Amino acid sequence: MPDPAVDTDGQGAQAATSGTPARSAPTLITVTASAARRRGVPRWIRRPVGPLLLLLLWQIASWSGSTSTDLLASPWTVVTTFADLVSSGELPKAIAVSLRRAGSGVLLGGSVGILLALIAGLFRLGEDLIDASVQMIRTVPFVGLIPLFIIWFGIGETPKIALVAFGVTFPLYINTYAGIRNVDSDLVEAARTVGLTRLGLIRHVIVPGALPNVLVGLRFSLAISWLALIFAEQINANRGLGQLMNDAQEFQRTDIIVVCLVVYAFLGLTVDAIVRLLERMLLSWRPAFSGT
Numbered sequence: 001m002p003d004p005a006v007d008t009d010g011q012g013a014q015a016a017t018s019g020t021p022a023r024s025a026p027t028l029i030t031v032t033a034s035a036a037r038r039r040g041v042p043r044w045i046r047r048p049v050g051p052l053l054l055l056l057l058w059q060i061a062s063w064s065g066s067t068s069t070d071l072l073a074s075p076w077t078v079v080t081t082f083a084d085l086v087s088s089g090e091l092p093k094a095i096a097v098s099l100r101r102a103g104s105g106v107l108l109g110g111s112v113g114i115l116l117a118l119i120a121g122l123f124r125l126g127e128d129l130i131d132a133s134v135q136m137i138r139t140v141p142f143v144g145l146i147p148l149f150i151i152w153f154g155i156g157e158t159p160k161i162a163l164v165a166f167g168v169t170f171p172l173y174i175n176t177y178a179g180i181r182n183v184d185s186d187l188v189e190a191a192r193t194v195g196l197t198r199l200g201l202i203r204h205v206i207v208p209g210a211l212p213n214v215l216v217g218l219r220f221s222l223a224i225s226w227l228a229l230i231f232a233e234q235i236n237a238n239r240g241l242g243q244l245m246n247d248a249q250e251f252q253r254t255d256i257i258v259v260c261l262v263v264y265a266f267l268g269l270t271v272d273a274i275v276r277l278l279e280r281m282l283l284s285w286r287p288a289f290s291g292t
Helices: 011-018 033-039 049-064 075-088 090-122 124-137 142-153 157-181 185-193 198-232 241-250 254-282
Strands: none
Touching (some): 090 157, 090 241, 198 241, 241 254
8 A cells, every 4th residue: 555645636536535546637738720730741742733633644544545635735735845845935026915905904904993993992982983884894705895996996915904904893893892892891990989080090990901801802803814814825926825825726736725824823822822912911810710
């Protein structure tokens, strides 16, 4: 039987009187979130697995003859064609031209969309004058405007930039307008109670409250800008990625077509990643669910 004088916590004395063996105190183990994450596979390793599996299946199908290389070039052929286009300087020049068109269209259409959303979202008179017209025009498919833009602006750079701008304007308008109108009315009343001016109300309450929606609208707009650019560069394009695709179509070079499509996709992913980084920087004050 254990000596009660040795047990400082009294467990030995209790065991001596009850006749049961002494129990050791439970040990608590603290598991932090960072330690739990380190046990799994890092996300930067998991994310490329899906695309790499698709490429592997595509290459296997090309080797086995399941897909005709005349109809769709193999991934290895696409890679070699990409290297040839880069080494010749043809692809970098085409990317630069397409980026300039897309950037000009996004800048023009984004400015118009945000300006219209501010007027309609901040003022009831602006909403009455603008919102109904914008909601009507946005239902028009922008691809159907190509013949009209050619008649108005010719076949130069202007119709291409105008088509991108038209596609970009409305997602940014809708999300910015919704963000302004969804700002908590209690916050607006509290700001007015403390004596904020209209400019201070916009700066300190409305803009921060609407910013998440604005950034979502920007992501949608940037995605649509690349879609609009693909259609726009079919308008008698003599430079840019569209010109490469048109020439490849005439000579049935599916490898060049796939290279251009992959470049479009990577450009879209790049600008989307930039916006997501901007979201983390500008919305660091807002806690958000990031998945389990």
